[in-house]
Amino acid sequence: AQSVTQLDSHVSVSEGTPVLLRCNYSSSYSPSLFWYVQHPNKGLQLLLKYTSAATLVKGINGFEAEFKKSETSFHLTKPSAHMSDAAEYFCVVSSPVSGNTPLVFGKGTRLSVIA
Amino acid sequence: EPEVTQTPSHQVTQMGQEVILRCVPISNHLYFYWYRQILGQKVEFLVSFYNNEISEKSEIFDDQFSVERPDGSNFTLKIRSTKLEDSAMYFCASSVSGGFPYEQYFGPGTRLTVT
Numbered sequence: 056a057q058s059v060t061q062l063d064s065h066v067s068v069s070e071g072t073p074v075l076l077r078c079n080y081s082s083s084y085s086p087s088l089f090w091y092v093q094h095p096n097k098g099l100q101l102l103l104k105y106t107s108a109a110t111l112v113k114g115i116n117g118f119e120a121e122f123k124k125s126e127t128s129f130h131l132t133k134p135s136a137h138m139s140d141a142a143e144y145f146c147v148v149s150s151p152v153s154g155n156t157p158l159v160f161g162k163g164t165r166l167s168v169i170a
Numbered sequence: 171e172p173e174v175t176q177t178p179s180h181q182v183t184q185m186g187q188e189v190i191l192r193c194v195p196i197s198n199h200l201y202f203y204w205y206r207q208i209l210g211q212k213v214e215f216l217v218s219f220y221n222n223e224i225s226e227k228s229e230i231f232d233d234q235f236s237v238e239r240p241d242g243s244n245f246t247l248k249i250r251s252t253k254l255e256d257s258a259m260y261f262c263a264s265s266v267s268g269g270f271p272y273e274q275y276f277g278p279g280t281r282l283t284v285t
Contacts, residue, residue, distance in 0.1 A: 097278055098173075098278040
């Protein structure tokens with residue numbers, strides 16, 4: 056069984072300061088891990104994905120995440136927050152049982168950016 | 171850039187009524203999915219669909235639910251007799267192949283309100 060725990064339901068940062076959104080996972084197989092972002096009234100957009108290649112993954116809009124197997128973590132970071140980063144962020148896990156294996160979502164972390 | 175579209179954006183229906191939620195996946199994608207998010211809860215997998223049949227379904231996807239690809243472009247989710255607890259945001263997604271790793275592209279969602 057797979058699961059994802061997002062440790063913070065809400066994170067608030069000032070514009071220009073670093074962002075850290077925490078995620079821990081549990082998986083019976085070597086997982087693939089994703090971060091999706093959802094802006095208000097928009098669909099879920101893929102930020103980045105880890106698929107057993109490099110452990111440090113770079114995504115869109117300056118976000119990156121590091122896969123740490125020993126800590127079962129996949130935290131999302133960004134060096135400097137922008138107002139447009141305010142959104143809901145979802146950590147997602149999947150395992151290569153089959154190509155259309157369902158994605159398992161965390162509860163989400165709402166990121167607020169203060170001017 | 172191609173995207174998944176969903177209609178309607180918001181559907182209000184009375185308990186016991188049938189609803190059909192519509193999705194147009196990305197044109198060269200072969201795998202299709204429905205997820206739902208009850209307000210304040212996780213995004214949950216409902217069903218995956220490939221080659222005109224259900225590949226996998228969750229416990230949520232009971233006999234009240236059905237999916238169909240009625241033509242070459244649309245992918246629909248039908249709820250036969252809606253219940254209050256079916257109120258949620260429903261997301262359609264598609265992916266290009268069954269090969270791993272893969273990425274699921276999500277639509278903007280349909281908000282279903284059952285009164």
